[in-house]
Amino acid sequence: MEIADWRDKIDSLDEQIVQMLNERAAAAIAIGEIKRQNSAPIYEPNRENTVYEHIRAVNPGPLSGAQVQDIYERVIDVMRALQRPRD
Amino acid sequence: MEIADWRDKIDSLDEQIVQMLNERAAAAIAIGEIKRQNSAPIYEPNRENTVYEHIRAVNPGPLSGAQVQDIYERVIDVMRALQRPRD
Numbered sequence: 001m002e003i004a005d006w007r008d009k010i011d012s013l014d015e016q017i018v019q020m021l022n023e024r025a026a027a028a029i030a031i032g033e034i035k036r037q038n039s040a041p042i043y044e045p046n047r048e049n050t051v052y053e054h055i056r057a058v059n060p061g062p063l064s065g066a067q068v069q070d071i072y073e074r075v076i077d078v079m080r081a082l083q084r085p086r087d
Numbered sequence: 088m089e090i091a092d093w094r095d096k097i098d099s100l101d102e103q104i105v106q107m108l109n110e111r112a113a114a115a116i117a118i119g120e121i122k123r124q125n126s127a128p129i130y131e132p133n134r135e136n137t138v139y140e141h142i143r144a145v146n147p148g149p150l151s152g153a154q155v156q157d158i159y160e161r162v163i164d165v166m167r168a169l170q171r172p173r174d
Contacts, residue, residue, distance in 0.1 A: 003121050006114045013111045015145045016137065017104060024100045025150045027093045034090050051101065058102045058161055063112045067165050068105055074161035078154050
């Protein structure tokens with residue numbers, strides 16, 4: 001395969017990854033609404049650690065555990081911002 | 088749906104996202120090998136901008152274009168590190 005073929009594959013993966021990140025965001029927004037109704041805190045470090053443990057446990061490689069966590073720390077930052085109430 | 092149900096959905100999405108990030112990483116490594124054989128540069132800002140334009144174009148929301156790009160800047164950082172030669 002040439003570089004152009006690999007890039008086509010990457011573009012196709014990116015479309016699926018973006019789709020699933022948005023499904024994840026919709027779920028995070030739904031959880032934020034429930035938390036707001038219950039006056040529960042948005043920031044839950046235990047849940048965030050559970051997410052990191054889970055993605056490291058299911059990570060098949062070639063990315064290292066540290067690398068998937070590095071990506072997910074950004075994912076979690078963005079998702080947490082989505083859960084904050086908008087004025 | 089309760090918080091636990093949404094979290095089950097998130098865990099399932101995370102497994103798929105991690106799988107696809109690793110497929111993307113395998114493709115990036117393959118491109119890195121081809122670049123090395125051709126003595127081509129690893130850092131290609133034009134390609135990176137094309138990736139950002141693509142993910143913004145296919146982004147269905149609720150994430151904003153800025154938010155998906157924010158996540159992808161971390162993805163690209165990790166992928167670029169994978170393409171660097173290891174000693």
